[in-house]
Amino acid sequence: MTFDQWSGGLWPYLAVIVFGFLPSEVWRTLSIFLARDIDEGSQLLEWVRAVSTALLAGVVANILLAPSGALASVPLAARLGAMGFGLAVYFGLRRSVIAAVVAGEAAIIVAAYTFS
Amino acid sequence: MTDTHHRSRLGWFAAGFLHAARLPMFVMALTFLGIGSLAREAGVSMGVALTGTLLIWAGPAQVIFLGAILGGVPLMAIALSVSLSSVRLLPMCVSLLPFLRGPKTSLPATLYTSHMIAVTGWAESISRLPAMAPEARLPWFMGLVHGLYLSASLATIAGYMLSANLPRELAAGLLFVTPIYFIAALVRNVREPIDWLALAFGLALSPVLKPLVGAGFDLLLVGLVGGTAAWAIQRGLKRRAARP
Numbered sequence: 224m225t226f227d228q229w230s231g232g233l234w235p236y237l238a239v240i241v242f243g244f245l246p247s248e249v250w251r252t253l254s255i256f257l258a259r260d261i262d263e264g265s266q267l268l269e270w271v272r273a274v275s276t277a278l279l280a281g282v283v284a285n286i287l288l289a290p291s292g293a294l295a296s297v298p299l300a301a302r303l304g305a306m307g308f309g310l311a312v313y314f315g316l317r318r319s320v321i322a323a324v325v326a327g328e329a330a331i332i333v334a335a336y337t338f339s
Numbered sequence: 340m341t342d343t344h345h346r347s348r349l350g351w352f353a354a355g356f357l358h359a360a361r362l363p364m365f366v367m368a369l370t371f372l373g374i375g376s377l378a379r380e381a382g383v384s385m386g387v388a389l390t391g392t393l394l395i396w397a398g399p400a401q402v403i404f405l406g407a408i409l410g411g412v413p414l415m416a417i418a419l420s421v422s423l424s425s426v427r428l429l430p431m432c433v434s435l436l437p438f439l440r441g442p443k444t445s446l447p448a449t450l451y452t453s454h455m456i457a458v459t460g461w462a463e464s465i466s467r468l469p470a471m472a473p474e475a476r477l478p479w480f481m482g483l484v485h486g487l488y489l490s491a492s493l494a495t496i497a498g499y500m501l502s503a504n505l506p507r508e509l510a511a512g513l514l515f516v517t518p519i520y521f522i523a524a525l526v527r528n529v530r531e532p533i534d535w536l537a538l539a540f541g542l543a544l545s546p547v548l549k550p551l552v553g554a555g556f557d558l559l560l561v562g563l564v565g566g567t568a569a570w571a572i573q574r575g576l577k578r579r580a581a582r583p
Contacts, residue, residue, distance in 0.1 A: 224413055224414050224415070225408075225411050225412070225413055225414060226383075226408040226411075226414060226417075227411070229414070235383060235384065235387045236386070236387060236390055238414065239387055239390050239391050239394060239395070239404075240394065241414075241418070242404070242414045242415075242417050242418040242421070243391055243394065243395045243400065243401070243404045243417075243418075243421055244394040244395055245418075246418040246419070246421045246422035246425065247395050247396075247397055247400045247421055247422065247424075247425035247428070248394075248425075248454065249422065249425075250422075250425050250426055250428045250429040250432070251428055251429075251432050251450075251453040251454055251456065252450065252453065253429060254428070254429050254432030254433045254436060254453060255432070255436065255446075255449050255450065255453055257429075257433050258432065258433045258436035258437055261433065261436075261437050262437065263437050263438065263469065266570075266574075268434060268437060269533065269570060269573075270566065270567065270570045271430050271433045271434040271566075272430075272434040272465060272537075272566075273533050273534075273536075273537040273565075273566035273567070273569045273570045273573075274430045274537075274562045274563055274565075274566030274567070275427075275430040275431045275434050275461065275465070275562065275566070276525060276528070276534060276537035276538055276541065276566065276569075277537040277538070277540050277541035277544070277561060277562045277564075277565030277566040277569065278427050278430060278541060278558055278559070278561060278562030278565075278566070279427075279458065279461075279462065279521055279525060279541065280522075280525060280537065280538045280539075280540070280541025280542045280545070280561075280565070281541045281542070281544065281545040281557070281558050281561035281562065281565070282399075282427070282458075282521065282558060283517075283518045283521050283522050283525075283541075283542065284541065284542045284543075284545035284546060285545055285549070285557075285558070286514075286517060286518040287518050288545070288546050289549075290514060291514070292510060292511075292514055293505075293507045293508075293510035293511040293513075293514060294510075294511045294514040294515060296507060296511065297511050302515075305515065305519070306518065306519060306522060309519045309522075309523060310522065310523065310526065313523050313526065313527075318527060320362060320520070320523040320524055320527055321361070321362045323519065323523035324362065324366070324516065324519050324520050324523060327515065327519035327523075328512050328515060328516065328519065331511060331512055331515040331519075332508050332509065332511070332512045335507065335508035335511040335512070336508050339507070339508070
């Protein structure tokens with residue numbers, strides 16, 4: 224069964240709820256019960272925060288190493304270089320995330336023009 | 340966030356919203372322009388696209404959902420991929436919720452709070468909430484995430500209507516917003532050695548574990564292995580420091 228068979232009227236909305244919203248939301252709902260007895264400042268909370276941080280860093284590495292679409296046309300070295308430049312600007316300009324994003328974006332766009 | 344003076348709940352909400360307006364709302368807008376445009380490509384109506392943003396409220400899951408519709412993937416397989424992608428929300432919600440609920444918070448209120456937690460909201464608040472006064476946390480967080488919600492919704496609509504064909508160079512720039520923003524936010528969030536360690540392990544483990552385990556489970560494993568190692572090392576460091 225595909226999405227096209229759920230077309231017309233409110234069916235596509237129901238499909239979003241059943242096959243998009245619920246499978247995603249189940250983790251948020253589960254977290255409420257898992258977080259119930261966790262206290263601020265506990266070791267368990269520190270561990271979960273470290274897991275989240277490592278996971279998000281993994282997301283970043285995934286996008287950098289195996290990008291999709293137009294980003295894949297920029298060579299790996301240039302992608303890593305643009306990220307390094309963004310982080311250098313972050314530390315150079317008093318830890319500004321905005322400056323890091325602007326600098327990294329400028330670098331990747333210049334790289335995309337250069338390697339075409 | 341060293342803001343310690345007293346504010347009303349509305350004042351904290353406004354402060355959170357204004358924080359979102361400094362950068363995160365723009366990052367959201369750039370991401371969701373792409374999602375709106377993908378929705379149109381997938382042939383769903385604008386209402387369905389917007390419903391997806393409001394209900395799923397997780398960028399990667401929405402990209403998977405819409406991309407799979409475009410590819411004619413069976414609905415059950417779509418649901419499975421969406422769910423695998425959203426496992427990342429579990430540790431994020433568990434690590435934020437202790438700061439966002441009191442002993443008297445009702446279940447519906449907690450369900451709503453947890454629904455509003457997504458990766459950007461987590462990255463902006465995880466290192467700030469602990470330093471804030473308990474009564475400020477929830478209204479500040481709600482201001483922040485509703486700023487993100489608004490910006491993502493408007494961008495979904497705009498992306499759907501514009502659906503422009505960007506030059507390749509700008510399209511590459513658009514896709515680079517997510518990694519550069521998150522890496523800078525993670526570096527900013529570092530408070531203790533455990534944060535550096537988790538960040539470094541996450542970056543390094545991803546290319547190692549991805550070929551070993553199938554796509555989907557790799558991120559969960561990167562989080563568990565990298566996070567546990569970082570946590571264990573920090574514990575070891577603290578024990579050594581505490582030894583007389």
